[in-house]
Amino acid sequence: MTTTEPPFLEIKNLSIGFSANEKVIPAVRNVSLTLNKGETLAIVGESGSGKSATALAITRLLASPPAVYQGGQILFNGVDLLALPEKELRAYRGGRIAYVFQEASTSLNPVYTIRSQMAEMLRLHRPEVHNIDAEIIRWLEMVGITNPKERLKAYPHQLSGGMQQRVMIAMALSAQPDLLIADEPTTALDVTIQAQILAQLRKLEKELGMTMILITHNLAIIRGLAHQVAVMHHGSIVEYGPTEEVLQHPQHPYTKALLACIPRLDEHRRRLSTIEKELQ
Amino acid sequence: MLSFILRRLGLSIILLFLISFISFFIITLTPGSPYPWGEMNPKISPEVKAAFRKKFHLDLPLYQQYEMMLHDLFTGELRSMKDDLPVMKKITDRLPATLALNIMAILFSLSFGTLLGLYGALYRGNWKDMSLSFLSFLFIALPGFWISYLLVLTLVKYVGIPILGTQSYGIEFPNHLTLWLDRLWHLMLPAIVLSLAGIATQSRYLRSSMIETLRENYILTARAKGLSPTVVLYQHALRNSLRPLITGIGMLLPSLISGSVIIETIFAYPGMGQLGYQAVLERDYPILITLNMIVATMVLLGNLFSDLLYALVDPRVRLE
Amino acid sequence: MNLESPSQQLWKRFCKNKVGVWALVIIIFLTLIAAATLLLSWLGLPWPMNPNTTDLSQKLLPPSQLHWLGTDHLGRDVFSRMLHGAPISLTVGFTTVLVSLSIGVVIGSIAGYCGGKVDQCLMRLVDAFLCFPTFFLILTAVALLGPSLINIVVVIGLVSWTETARLVRGEFLTLREAEYVHAATILGQDSLKIITRHILPNAAAVILITAVLGIPEAILAEAGLSFLGFGVQPPQATWGNIIADGKTYLLEAWWLILFPGFAIFITALAFYLVGDSLREAGEKK
Numbered sequence: 001m002t003t004t005e006p007p008f009l010e011i012k013n014l015s016i017g018f019s020a021n022e023k024v025i026p027a028v029r030n031v032s033l034t035l036n037k038g039e040t041l042a043i044v045g046e047s048g049s050g051k052s053a054t055a056l057a058i059t060r061l062l063a064s065p066p067a068v069y070q071g072g073q074i075l076f077n078g079v080d081l082l083a084l085p086e087k088e089l090r091a092y093r094g095g096r097i098a099y100v101f102q103e104a105s106t107s108l109n110p111v112y113t114i115r116s117q118m119a120e121m122l123r124l125h126r127p128e129v130h131n132i133d134a135e136i137i138r139w140l141e142m143v144g145i146t147n148p149k150e151r152l153k154a155y156p157h158q159l160s161g162g163m164q165q166r167v168m169i170a171m172a173l174s175a176q177p178d179l180l181i182a183d184e185p186t187t188a189l190d191v192t193i194q195a196q197i198l199a200q201l202r203k204l205e206k207e208l209g210m211t212m213i214l215i216t217h218n219l220a221i222i223r224g225l226a227h228q229v230a231v232m233h234h235g236s237i238v239e240y241g242p243t244e245e246v247l248q249h250p251q252h253p254y255t256k257a258l259l260a261c262i263p264r265l266d267e268h269r270r271r272l273s274t275i276e277k278e279l280q
Numbered sequence: 281m282l283s284f285i286l287r288r289l290g291l292s293i294i295l296l297f298l299i300s301f302i303s304f305f306i307i308t309l310t311p312g313s314p315y316p317w318g319e320m321n322p323k324i325s326p327e328v329k330a331a332f333r334k335k336f337h338l339d340l341p342l343y344q345q346y347e348m349m350l351h352d353l354f355t356g357e358l359r360s361m362k363d364d365l366p367v368m369k370k371i372t373d374r375l376p377a378t379l380a381l382n383i384m385a386i387l388f389s390l391s392f393g394t395l396l397g398l399y400g401a402l403y404r405g406n407w408k409d410m411s412l413s414f415l416s417f418l419f420i421a422l423p424g425f426w427i428s429y430l431l432v433l434t435l436v437k438y439v440g441i442p443i444l445g446t447q448s449y450g451i452e453f454p455n456h457l458t459l460w461l462d463r464l465w466h467l468m469l470p471a472i473v474l475s476l477a478g479i480a481t482q483s484r485y486l487r488s489s490m491i492e493t494l495r496e497n498y499i500l501t502a503r504a505k506g507l508s509p510t511v512v513l514y515q516h517a518l519r520n521s522l523r524p525l526i527t528g529i530g531m532l533l534p535s536l537i538s539g540s541v542i543i544e545t546i547f548a549y550p551g552m553g554q555l556g557y558q559a560v561l562e563r564d565y566p567i568l569i570t571l572n573m574i575v576a577t578m579v580l581l582g583n584l585f586s587d588l589l590y591a592l593v594d595p596r597v598r599l600e
Numbered sequence: 601m602n603l604e605s606p607s608q609q610l611w612k613r614f615c616k617n618k619v620g621v622w623a624l625v626i627i628i629f630l631t632l633i634a635a636a637t638l639l640l641s642w643l644g645l646p647w648p649m650n651p652n653t654t655d656l657s658q659k660l661l662p663p664s665q666l667h668w669l670g671t672d673h674l675g676r677d678v679f680s681r682m683l684h685g686a687p688i689s690l691t692v693g694f695t696t697v698l699v700s701l702s703i704g705v706v707i708g709s710i711a712g713y714c715g716g717k718v719d720q721c722l723m724r725l726v727d728a729f730l731c732f733p734t735f736f737l738i739l740t741a742v743a744l745l746g747p748s749l750i751n752i753v754v755v756i757g758l759v760s761w762t763e764t765a766r767l768v769r770g771e772f773l774t775l776r777e778a779e780y781v782h783a784a785t786i787l788g789q790d791s792l793k794i795i796t797r798h799i800l801p802n803a804a805a806v807i808l809i810t811a812v813l814g815i816p817e818a819i820l821a822e823a824g825l826s827f828l829g830f831g832v833q834p835p836q837a838t839w840g841n842i843i844a845d846g847k848t849y850l851l852e853a854w855w856l857i858l859f860p861g862f863a864i865f866i867t868a869l870a871f872y873l874v875g876d877s878l879r880e881a882g883e884k885k
């Protein structure tokens with residue numbers, strides 16, 4: 001017998017529902033995904049297709065109730081996170097699997113300074129760090145924040161949207177997680193800022209060899225960063241494979257429609273077609 | 281900041297005038313006379329009556345009466361119509377007891393109210409939340425005098441411990457500590473009864489504000505960091521839900537003073553509520569007006585204080 | 601798809617909350633009892649006994665088969681007196697709310713519709729009222745005017761309109777911007793018509809909820825006044841004045857305190873629960 005190393009992250013038949021009025025409405029159905037170390041997986045799909053639910057479920061962040069984890073496994077280095085007690089799971093949250101969310105402006109706590117929110121992360125997951133301020137400044141510089149020293153005492157509302165998202169990314173990275181999950185990290189930002197954040201992520205991917213799950217509608221992000229793409233529709237994965245393959249030869253009608261919908265900068269003529277129309 | 285305080289003080293002064301105006305007219309326009317000896321007493325000669333009217337400016341036209349009242353109020357020359365003592369002295373005599381009772385009741389309202397609201401929000405929708413909700417309506421609906429009597433009845437009759445007044449009489453206290461403990465004990469029961477409604481309203485407000493906060497994205501961020509539920513709740517959620525708690529400091533006062541009219545009468549507690557009730561019975565206009573003004577001033581100062589405090593808690597609030 | 605009117609929807613959602621429905625049942629039951637008591641005594645058949653018949657040989661008797669809830673210091677039957685007190689409490693609750701609602705709706709409408717200086721002045725007036733210790737103000741005014749049912753209702757109503765005014769004003773500020781109000785303005789309807797036809801019906805839910813929550817406040821205030829001797833005057837029995845009469849006999853006759861107080865408490869509680877349940881039903885959209 002040979003012992004093969006378990007895959008970095010393996011989601012098997014994950015099903016999640018939300019209970020409402022004593023009924024359970026399915027939101028994620030039988031989703032299976034595999035992610036190797038150092039790779040980036042993009043999840044795409046229309047609004048409400050279950051992308052965020054899947055991502056949050058990885059460390060069981062969906063509050064239950066209303067969420068119901070109906071079945072499946074989430075194996076992280078062979079450990080089933082869905083079966084882990086809440087207390088042990090907390091070491092994974094932030095420490096090994098960190099998140100960046102869509103709206104940075106509401107994802108940072110308005111009543112605490114940048115320093116205190118970042119220090120909280122370091123104290124929790126990297127107790128060996130003694131000079132906390134220096135470490136925070138290092139990460140803020142890493143994500144391209146100018147004058148990081150002055151920003152320490154700032155409150156979130158004193159920063160621009162792009163800055164706030166950089167702080168979120170710096171905070172997530174500062175715990176040196178094995179996996180970064182970014183849920184639409186650029187959607188709420190201006191186009192120019194989007195490009196900057198994107199470049200930042202690309203740099204991090206190269207320099208740190210970070211494993212990432214990216215949820216996005218942005219084709220540029222998928223092209224530039226993702227090794228694999230999973231397309232979700234109504235809670236299920238309808239197409240899943242290497243990025244090039246999926247983009248060049250979309251199989252599922254839904255994927256074709258989705259690609260047609262995403263405005264491409266290299267196209268002169270922007271075709272606006274609704275998904276519904278193509279599906280008929 | 282300074283300009284904010286000044287503007288608020290200016291507005292408060294306008295409000296105080298409005299309040300003095302309302303109280304003055306409610307009190308003087310109602311029929312009936314303030315004579316301490318009753319309207320029709322035949323033994324009182326017209327001269328005595330005239331002297332009384334002159335002394336308290338009742339012979340002047342209304343607007344002049346109002347002017348004199350304001351003048352006397354601010355110079356502290358207002359006197360009780362009943363026993364001719366300066367109103368200010370009568371009120372300041374009651375001040376320590378009143379402050380002790382109301383501060384205690386505010387502390388109870390804020391602390392227990394916060395606790396109940398917090399747990400209601402945490403368990404929202406399930407039976408724990410529903411019972412807490414029910415409990416808070418129970419507290420609001422309890423007539424203060426009824427629950428006080430039931431307490432007095434059971435404690436005095438069946439347990440036999442003294443609870444009336446501010447301290448036990450006829451007992452030698454061996455030292456100051458026992459005296460103060462005895463006073464604290466006497467304070468406890470009226471303060472609890474007085475704060476029931478406050479606890480309830482406070483917990484309702486905190487519950488809804490907490491539920492809003494728990495839906496915020498930064499709470500998800502805090503959980504995603506791997507923080508324990510306690511830290512998420514007390515450090516990230518509570519601090520953002522404090523608005524009702526802080527507003528409560530000023531807004532609880534009027535209802536407390538109202539409640540203390542009844543509670544102090546029952547517990548024989550010598551505070552401003554009791555003084556107010558006596559003044560009502562004796563139609564002692566100057567005391568009634570002064571009491572309203574003092575309460576209003578305390579409410580306005582409390583509101584200003586809570587605004588300042590709120591700016592301290594939430595950096596987004598800028599006082600302009 | 602959904603052909604139900606807003607009020608039908610509100611009612612349907614209200615019915616889902618069992619606590620609210622039970623509370624409503626209690627209120628209806630109380631109202632029926634009060635009406636029946638009034639009717640019977642009007643027919644000259646006070647049931648179960650005449651509330652004002654005194655019999656000093658029967659004074660301060662504990663609850664028994666004959667006197668279900670005991671007798672008071674004049675030997676009057678407490679149960680009968682409580683039944684006759686019910687219409688008073690309910691009348692005070694309902695009519696007071698009518699007074700405070702009318703004032704609140706008018707002032708709130710004026711403030712919300714006119715805006716600007718008028719709004720500012722009226723809101724300062726509301727602020728001033730919020731600084732008053734309400735019950736103390738009511739007590740003062742009722743004591744000076746002389747305690748009677750009318751005076752009590754008018755005074756409590758005059759003092760407690762602020763909440764309604766604020767809510768109605770708030771609704772106005774949002775509804776004023778609504779499309780159909782714009783449309784009506786453009787079509788040249790006059791202000792009063794716009795207010796009564798278009799804005800008030802839409803604010804109805806909010807007004808209903810404050811009204812229901814105002815009823816127990818009034819009932820509790822009247823009970824407090826009665827207790828202090830400024831409620832509806834004897835010999836008319838009210839829940840508050842049974843307790844006020846009984847307080848002298850606190851240690852001998854607990855039934856004079858316990859039962860009437862419980863009636864006040866349950867009635868107030870039922871109204872609060874119905875109000876809250878309505879509020880919740882109105883929120884879920």
Ligand SMILES: Nc1ncnc2c1ncn2[C@@H]1O[C@H](COP(=O)(O)OP(=O)(O)OP(=O)(O)O)[C@@H](O)[C@H]1O
Pocket residue numbers: 018027045046047048049050051052053054066
């Ligand atoms: N807390 C919740 N309670 C009830 N239903 C929920 C909850 N969160 C999500 N859902 C439902 O689960 C489904 C999947 O939601 P999810 O947030 O994963 O979508 P998404 O793909 O991330 O969409 P978007 O692109 O808009 O972020 C949706 O139908 C949504 O209505």
Ligand SMILES: [Mg+2]
Pocket residue numbers: 051052053183
């Ligand atoms: Mg999402």
